Amino acid sequence: MNGLKRTPLYDLHVELGAKMVPFAGYEMPVQYPMGVMKEHLQTRQQVGLFDVSHMGQVLISGPSWESVAQAFESLVPMDVLGLEEDRQRYGFFTNDAGGIEDDLMFARRGAGLFVVVNAACKEADIARMRAALEPDLSVTELADRALIALQGPGAEVALSKLDPRAAGMRFMDVADLDLGGVTAWVSRSGYTGEDGYEISVAADAAAALTRALLDVDGVEPIGLGARDSLRLEAGLCLYGHDIGPDTNPVEAALTWAIQKVRRAGGDRAGGFPGADVIFDALAEGVQRKRVGLLPEGRAPMREGVALFDAEEGGKLIGLVTSGGFGPSVGGPVAMGYVTADLAAAGTAIWGEVRGKRLPLTVTKLPFVAANFKR
Amino acid sequence: MKFTEEHEWLREDGDEMIVGITAHAAEQLGDVVFVELPEEGTTVSKDDEVVVIESVKAASDILAPVDGEITEVNSALTDNPGMVNEDPQGEAWFFKMKISDASQLDDFMDEAAYQKFIG
Structure with missing residues (x-):
């Protein structure tokens, strides 16, 4: 190399x-x-x-x-x-x-x-x-x-x-x-x-x-x-x-x-x-916030996935900035930015993967509790 | 068993072909975490993207190796995508298809030729 x-x-x-x-x-x-x-x-x-x-x-x-x-x-x-x-x-x-x-x-x-x-x-x-x-x-x-x-x-x-x-x-x-x-x-x-x-x-x-x-x-x-x-x-x-x-x-x-x-x-x-x-x-306050994103299905939502406020139509509200499979979670996990009004934990949004809108939930971070010796 | 340059294998099953990915392909992909299968009954053309497979590293498509109709899919993979790493050339087949033009099979490799192909 x-x-x-x-x-x-x-x-x-x-x-x-x-x-x-x-x-x-x-x-x-x-x-x-x-x-x-x-x-x-x-x-x-x-x-x-x-x-x-x-x-x-x-x-x-x-x-x-x-x-x-x-x-x-x-x-x-x-x-x-x-x-x-x-x-x-x-x-x-x-x-x-x-x-x-x-x-x-x-x-x-x-x-x-x-x-x-x-x-x-x-x-x-x-x-x-x-x-x-x-x-x-x-x-x-x-x-x-x-x-x-x-x-x-x-x-x-x-x-x-x-x-x-x-x-x-x-x-x-x-x-x-x-x-x-x-x-x-x-x-x-x-x-x-x-x-x-x-x-x-x-x-x-x-x-x-x-x-x-x-x-x-x-x-x-x-x-x-x-x-x-x-x-x-x-x-x-x-x-x-x-x-x-x-x-x-x-x-x-x-x-x-x-x-x-x-x-x-x-x-x-x-x-x-x-x-x-x-x-x-x-x-x-700010217009957008970084949040945890938990896809509901099994499909990973990777960096660049566009986020929407509706399953059809609606508007673009953010992007995934990191995403993949979380082996300890046992399913897909992601984080990204969404507009501040949709940044509360529990908010239902959709991510577009291969042309289909799939549901995900705005979630508190981290996905796995920190195990630090304080 | 026949092998394609796209690292798929085809095995005869009566008048249908069973299709999966090779052990080499599974190893290159890494741990598979998601498989999306086509609808049974779908008519496909050679090189159509029929299966989406995601590993811990990336998403890839599996292409229809020949023209035909998807007759059955291995829905066990949806719940247990890791099967693709455990038994890629056995239990972890992706779909069965009825082939429209058997002459399309002529270009494919036998096992020895495939092993040579992947070096």
Whole structure:
């Protein structure tokens, strides 16, 4: 595959029988011999190991934590300054129109901020951070680090076999763990709706650590196919599909991620791109909302399916932005945007699939309850 | 059993043909989660889209391999689409059809030729 990059775990994926596909400029495993359905259920029931080394890992450092946090607040509508040592938070970069340029995780590590961004956006994100933060702060892409996610109800037991301190971490805690003689930066987080960890480790130590984790009973490698159905059931957004530069956080139902201190009336209100637009949306509401969508039949409703307010005629009221089969739900699940007047849970709408309008119900997210250790 | 370049198989059953997809096709599709079958009695032409099959990955169409009439469909697949992965060349047949022009069968491959075709 020409011009595609490989993660430090490429050879291991091939050895494990993965089917490799191009994704965000990388050759990534979409599935292993187990198959998407079983990989999904494996993660919900035991432990799944995911290579997410294609994601961007960035360290922002400066003279003090306060200087780093305050500067980063100029890019995101989150409370960065209030983040405690060794804690992580979900966030997103906004643009002047109030849209979302990328979503990310950020963690306070000493005086610095460790940021993980999406693979497809990482070059633009790094350029954005450099433009806004340098030269007062330094923005370093950690291209020599791998990122491994260990997800599922058995993740705590599995990782504790390598370092028992893993068990003492709470959801969104960050710590340095000693994983087989290698220091890894570990957060108790993930993107599957399950308990688990995300493990940043030096690229040259990644394959050995991955093998050690796969040697633990109940841990299996999981590809991007199941990662997508897991995050969809968990109601989590996929950047470029469910959120993007033209969706603002209020439309995207992500206002929970904007802490009070950054909202109108807060001590550090505004000061991020598009603040006025987002404040207007918060105060006055929006025309469309991101919602869960539960098709009534068995037919999956995938990205792009048009949504209508009637079985015949009626008007176009929205689009599916992510959809497919939810193995844990045992049927099709989807999310998308609908006009605000039809966004209440329980509303009956129709999606057009192969020329036929099929019924679906607006539903609260997530489809599968989150299993985090808070 | 005969095989098409569209990865379907046809097996004679009296004066009808039973049609399904090959094990190779089922593996390529991945876990099948939805099957939509045609109405029994439908008259079809070769290459008409007669069955919709969705896997965890994508939706695909199954084409009528020859001209004829759909005489029976395997409605068990609607409730249990996963059969397509478990037994694609046996229990998980899609439909039976009465063939209008038997000469259309002449182009199809035998098992050895199909195995060579998929490499």
